[in-house]
Amino acid sequence: QVQLVESGGGLVQAGGSLRLSCAASGRTFNTYSMGWFRQAPGKEREFVAGISWSGGSTYYADSVKGRFTISRDNAKNTVYLQMNSLKPEDTAIYYCAAALGSSIYRRATAYDYWGQGTQVTVSS
Secondary structure (H helix, E strand, O other): OOOEEEEOOEEEEOOOOEEEEEEEOOOOHHHEEEEEEEEOOOOOOEEEEEEOOOOOOEEEOOOOOOOEEEEEEOOOOEEEEEEOOOOHHHOEEEEEEEEEOOOOOOOHHHOOEEOOOEEEEEEO
């Protein structure tokens, strides 16, 4: 069982930055690949970024590539999403998720555990 708690969301102006954190419970954090997803009002949940269990591999949605960076600290059981050059279209609830295994998954259904989400609002 893994429990995930996101933090770091908020209101920021376009062009600004935020860093999201996702703290995981449990002693087996380093056996899970991690992902960040987001869901805007009226839209489906979409993949944002993923990272392998070792942190050696990452993958990004085209919409955030070059602006967002995913990282993890297995000693702290935490995964991060650094978001730079934010745009109004980045406004959404951001969720972190954990998938048992080493691969990076873009499908939400591949993930076993989810956090409660944190709101990110980017004003123009």
